[in-house]
Amino acid sequence: MKRISLLGATGSIGQQTLDVIEFHPDHFKLVAMSLGNNIETGREIIRKFSPKLVSVKSQEAYEKLKGEFPNTSFVYGDEGLMEVATYHDANIMLNAVVGSVGLIPTLQAIKAGKTIALANKETLVTAGHLVMDAAKRNHVSILPVDSEHSAIFQCLQGESEKSIEKIILTASGGSFRDRTREELENVTVQDALNHPNWSMGAKITIDSATMMNKGLEVIEAHWLFDLPYEKIDVLLHKESIIHSMVEFQDSSVIAQLGTPDMKVPIQYALSYPDRLQMPVMKERLNLAEIGKLNFSNADFKRFRCLDLAYKAGKEGGTMPTVLNAANEEAVAAFLNGRISFLTIESIIENVLDKHHTVKDPSLDTIRQVDEETRRFVGTLLASK
Ligand SMILES: NC(=O)C1=CN([C@@H]2O[C@H](COP(=O)(O)OP(=O)(O)OC[C@H]3O[C@@H](n4cnc5c(N)ncnc54)[C@H](OP(=O)(O)O)[C@@H]3O)[C@@H](O)[C@H]2O)C=CC1
Numbered sequence: 001m002k003r004i005s006l007l008g009a010t011g012s013i014g015q016q017t018l019d020v021i022e023f024h025p026d027h028f029k030l031v032a033m034s035l036g037n038n039i040e041t042g043r044e045i046i047r048k049f050s051p052k053l054v055s056v057k058s059q060e061a062y063e064k065l066k067g068e069f070p071n072t073s074f075v076y077g078d079e080g081l082m083e084v085a086t087y088h089d090a091n092i093m094l095n096a097v098v099g100s101v102g103l104i105p106t107l108q109a110i111k112a113g114k115t116i117a118l119a120n121k122e123t124l125v126t127a128g129h130l131v132m133d134a135a136k137r138n139h140v141s142i143l144p145v146d147s148e149h150s151a152i153f154q155c156l157q158g159e160s161e162k163s164i165e166k167i168i169l170t171a172s173g174g175s176f177r178d179r180t181r182e183e184l185e186n187v188t189v190q191d192a193l194n195h196p197n198w199s200m201g202a203k204i205t206i207d208s209a210t211m212m213n214k215g216l217e218v219i220e221a222h223w224l225f226d227l228p229y230e231k232i233d234v235l236l237h238k239e240s241i242i243h244s245m246v247e248f249q250d251s252s253v254i255a256q257l258g259t260p261d262m263k264v265p266i267q268y269a270l271s272y273p274d275r276l277q278m279p280v281m282k283e284r285l286n287l288a289e290i291g292k293l294n295f296s297n298a299d300f301k302r303f304r305c306l307d308l309a310y311k312a313g314k315e316g317g318t319m320p321t322v323l324n325a326a327n328e329e330a331v332a333a334f335l336n337g338r339i340s341f342l343t344i345e346s347i348i349e350n351v352l353d354k355h356h357t358v359k360d361p362s363l364d365t366i367r368q369v370d371e372e373t374r375r376f377v378g379t380l381l382a383s384k
């Protein structure tokens with residue numbers, strides 16, 4: 001029985017994780033969870049799964065919920081998130097919060113010896129060296145939930161990482177994949193939130209539209225699979241059927257395919273090294289029905305954020321921390337209607353240009369750079 005603590009239970013990945021847990025009561029049990037502001041959904045989840053410990057974001061939410069469920073203890077804030085991440089009765093922690101707020105709970109869970117199922121890619125982007133180093137020292141596995149990384153992880157089962165020629169991350173191209181840069185000038189938040197293949201949280205859907213998502217995934221892959229950036233390619237594939245591929249030294253290419261459904265990589269991370277039945281999904285893959293799959297190279301001028309992410313990743317040190325923090329702030333400003341779609345990338349580029357890299361940063365330095373970057377983006381936004 002895997003006993004799961006789930007960060008971000010009310011989100012898109014969180015809810016699909018709960019579906020998977022519900023399908024397999026003999027294999028999985030939810031013992032602890034966190035939510036942010038969505039108390040209504042939180043209540044429904046607590047009623048259904050009776051977790052022993054629940055963390056909420058604010059003290060106000062904590063005051064509202066704490067007397068309602070006699071068998072559940074409540075905590076709140078950053079401290080609460082950490083308590084859930086390290087809950088004594090959990091053996092696996094699935095991190096499905098959005099943003100670099102996921103970093104510290106991940107590090108704490110690693111220290112507590114929990115297996116990590118990681119959806120929260122920002123954690124690896126902002127401080128991949130600290131996370132992978134802590135995992136190594138504590139003999140803890142980091143199992144990917146992100147669909148591309150799960151695909152690569154699956155392709156690598158039974159293979160030696162030494163025999164990898166390169167990995168190929170597929171990219172749908174997001175909501176605006178068929179538009180020119182000129183056509184991006186006046187796109188709306190609603191247009192951007194309309195992803196062609198995946199139903200996801202707002203932040204990652206915007207990241208997908210700017211292709212920053214793929215850039216973050218390149219950095220995530222660098223850390224997870226210990227590969228230099230030269231061995232990580234991106235390929236546009238608009239159907240999101242091939243979730244990613246590995247090319248080996250002998251020229252063989254192994255790919256992982258499936259309909260776009262996050263329950264598959266979530267379940268694989270939870271059941272690993274076993275596979276379980278997938279009782280409820282939209283549909284299984286029928287290639288004859290699909291007929292044709294499309295591929296093309298990603299244009300780095302068209303998808304500026306992808307280029308910025310490769311450059312930040314290659315530079316290393318604190319540069320990816322800045323990339324991530326600037327992106328989080330710029331995307332939030334776009335979602336709030338404060339800036340246009342193309343301003344997201346110009347803000348990130350401006351901030352990266354001004355940053356002087358600190359090599360091999362400590363956790364304190366990462367936190368400081370993250371905060372400074374957010375403040376700097378705040379001043380840029382104030383002048384708009
Ligand atoms: N959605 C997807 O299909 C995929 C997502 N990912 C990654 O998984 C992560 C989660 O994405 P997704 O599920 O789409 O995001 P959502 O926005 O749908 O969910 C985010 C979750 O995090 C909680 N949360 C947000 N901010 C905070 C905070 N400051 N403190 C505590 N909790 C917080 C939210 O709580 P509440 O809603 O209650 O406020 C919610 O439970 C991201 O890193 C994303 O990149 C990766 C691959 C696919």
Ligand SMILES: CC(=O)[C@@H](O)[C@H](O)COP(=O)(O)O
Binds near residue numbers: 147204209262
């Ligand atoms: C489902 C998932 O893993 C997302 O990260 C997805 O990959 C987004 O799709 P694109 O970034 O390829 O548009």
Ligand SMILES: [Mn+2]
Binds near residue numbers: 147148
């Ligand atoms: Mn992905």
